[in-house]
Amino acid sequence: MQDKVRELQSRGSDVGLEVVDNALLALQGPTAARVLQAGVADDLRKLPFMTSAVMEVFGVPSCRVTRCGYTGEDGVEISVPVAGAVRLATALLGNPEVKLAGLAARDSLRLEAGLCLYGSDIDEHTTPVEGSLGWTLGRRRRAAMDFPGAAVIVPQLQGKVQRRRVGLTCEGAPMRPHSPILSAEGTVIGAVTSGCPSPCLKRNVAMGYVLSEYSRPGTPLLVQVRRQQQVAVVSKMPFVPTNYYTLK
The missing domain is CATH 2.40.30.110 (Aminomethyltransferase beta-barrel domains)
Incomplete structure (x- = not known):
């Protein structure tokens, strides 16, 4: 990747590459926003689907919270600095409403919601019309x-x-x-x-x-x-x- 950046720069392109070392935690479900609200100062009622904001979450700074997910339900995806990922996950799991879920659970949810899995339901050969998109x-x-x-x-x-x-x-x-x-x-x-x-x-x-x-x-x-x-x-x-x- 760095070689490609240098190649583009040699052609006069104003490009750069910054590696962001973050983890991603997905908190999903009808009570996800209420659970998360206890750990943030921002009003999550003002954060609708497919919008995001940077905020401190349960004491972990510089988290980007996006109102989205891959389940068809309300929820958020939290991009969190790696150093605070375990701390944030532990804080979320401290709420008895929050449980760990694996990929099989997520896959059944996204399928019930009619959401595509890249590489299976769509790929580089699929047009938006063929994919009902x-x-x-x-x-x-x-x-x-x-x-x-x-x-x-x-x-x-x-x-x-x-x-x-x-x-x-x-x-x-x-x-x-x-x-x-x-x-x-x-x-x-x-x-x-x-x-x-x-x-x-x-x-x-x-x-x-x-x-x-x-x-x-x-x-x-x-x-x-x-x-x-x-x-x-x-x-x-x-x-x-x-x-x-x-x-x-």
Whole structure:
């Protein structure tokens, strides 16, 4: 990385590189803000979803608190200097409402919320339209076509896209990544990219890509799970309603 910076500087670019040695703690859930408020002077009611501020948290200075997360719930992600990370985590865990959670718990939450996992549900070959992420492109940019990939993406926005990311629900065994998705007639039309049992819905949920003509919610499909074909239904996402904090 330093070599790249020096190369750019030799060409006259005003660039620099500063390594910030921070850890990231995610405090998520409907009572996350109330728990955190006990350790900060800032009024978290004024910090809506996708905004951030630098503040002292439970005595640890220079923490950047962002009202966001990867769970579909209200919560914060705290970028904390490494030297204070254990101290802050210990302070948070001192509240009986706060428990440690692993990646499997987070993965089921983000899937219930319909959130993509990079490398599984989207990658460098996925367009925003294929990934059902067209909302990330504003009207001005759509009209101006002044963004990388516009020549491909704008026609897709107009309905000319071969495949789309969809949500799926089914009974029986959980749908797993790479499981083939078939039409009701048995033709392979796509594949699962993420799947797990939903603790909230008490049934299996998944997302994957199918040919566009099969992407309408309510469409019955088949998913090949091991040696058996299970009936699945295209479902709207998020599977579980999100609970992001806004000022409205």
